[in-house]
Amino acid sequence: MTDYRLLITTTISNMNPDNQSPLLAVNNLKTYFQLDEGVVKAVDGVSFDVHPGQVVGIVGESGCGKSVTIKSILRIVPPPGKVVEGEIRYWPQKQATYEASGFDGSVDLAKLDPRGKEMRSMRGSEIALIPQEPMASFSPVHTIGNQLIEAIRLHQKVSKKEAAEMAIERMHEVGVPSPEQRMNAYSWEMSGGLRQRAMIAMALSCNPSLLIADEPTTAIDVTTQAQVLSLLKRLQESHNMAIIFITHDLGVIAQMADYVVVMYLGRVMETGPADEIFHSPQHPYTKALLESIPTVHSASRTFLPTIAGSIPHPFNRPPGCPYFPRCVDYMPGVCDQLTPIIQPVNPKQAASCFLFSDAAEDVEPATVKSKR
């Protein structure tokens, strides 16, 4: 029987202009690692929505908390990491995920037991993952077929034989040549590109509504990268899935995403439709990121112009806006004192910056000076 306490029915989100309920709404998510040396605030107040069929790109430099964000959504944050605050509302799309038929509510994944049956029935079936390292993410001592069949049978009541047929069909769909033979292969017998395709086949095997791809092309060579990206784009359209696409490469975001979330040190700096982010970036960090993209004219990929300064150590996070030490628009007395809250900048974009709004986290509310 379903535990209805978990199914908090909400009215349709007002954040959403076309009046369609989102698929996922992350609200003020905080995931901390309590270490002996101190607390690592890997994710510190992240909010964004994902709508059905939408591709949301999360971009940010390495170490800014992208992977921890999606691990929080899947509730697979490794200990000592913990989701300490916030909501992860998800609107299940399958009747089977919750036996309750015809409800139109959401589930707060942040409130579920990470090891419980409810959360496990979400993973793979509703929300599937394409991991960062396909090589290490397959078991080296089990065949690809074994692992695909297992993924299928975890959420679908089919025989081994039927599951094997489904797995072969999936591998065929993602462009793995002679899939029947690959079923008996081990991950280390395949090329990087094929391995990632097999991983995509596994992620698709239960028809998820939300696919999370965590830097899916970092481990493979450039030519194969392009193929995998166009494959993902094609699959997203044919399955009408939503995708959260994580990368540190704005070029990939431009190619894939409808909507962009720019992260820095565990916080969202700016959000907006891809067109707006690329053509009229608002936040100084977004602008700096865009300037660091190599153009056709730049000589070589190895001499990437980067943003001045480096990411502070996670333990000694500066007070105030996390970006102020590197920011060109740094306003002394404001940015280093108060932490900005993300606010709409125009009808389409939102940014977390005192250039646009005085809204600050309520540490010392009265002292905000207007600086516009």
Next chain:
Amino acid sequence: MTQLIVKRLLLLPVLLFIFSVFSFIIIQAPPGDFVTSYIAELASSGSSMDQAQIDALRSTYGLDQPLTGQYLKWIGRILRGDLGVSLDWQKPIGELIGERLGLTVMLGLLTFFLSWALAVPIGIISAVKKYTLVDYFFTIFNYIGIATPTFMVALIAMWLAFSWFGVSVTGLFSSEYVDAPWSLARFGDLMTHMWLPVLILTLSGTARLARIMRANLLDELNKPYVEMARAKGMSEWHLIIKYPVRLALNPLVSTIGWYLPLIFSGSLVVATVLNLPTIGPMLLRSLTNQDMFLAGAIVLIYCLLAIIGTLVSDILLAWLDPRIRMES
């Protein structure tokens, strides 16, 4: 797979030959020979032999020949299945060690299986429940198991059994069964004696293995394939048993090769303390008395066991890990 086994089996005679040469040399290495120590023994009991008698004794045993000749004669007999006669006991060696060997192997295998059966689950639980009360409990248990010499445990066990129950727990048979022919009753009697040495030897074996298992599994638990299995929606125990445990077993299996002979030789001290009719104490005596044929035969059997142990562990490894299977 079969190719691997065949290859290993073909290697077996070569290895045995090399080992036989070395064990023969090592046994001959101490100054003097069996006759020297025999004379010394006679002298200590007040009697003596004249030179003619001594020479006659040496030539009957072939001790007056050069080493290579002695070796060839010895190995030639062994190849014909004749282990020779013990100089010390004046009995055919096959007859002398047959039962002892059987009991030793039985003791060793029981210890082996029991320590695996205990160590693997203990290692898994300690790793999965790292830094909890259970883990600390087993960590302490492992320290005690490794740090306490087995003969010490044997002595304590003997003392406890004697002071609490008034029974003597030495030997493997009650007096009425020592020389009796094999029967169900004798086997039952053996079992009532066997459990204690098995338990004593298992204690240190389990501790060692459990520590290895815990460390291996801790390494594996952080691997991305474990996270992926979680992201698929597998239940925690199911995925732990299927993926990381399977991989953590590999290094453990590779210890079988040296672990098996270690059980046989490692039980020597315990066997001496508990007065067990196993092969260890007999080897010790044959070495002190320079009973070269007996010592040679036992050392050769140990080598054979070591080779078998390595073979078994190689086969198991290849069966567990396809990467190893592909290499060979």
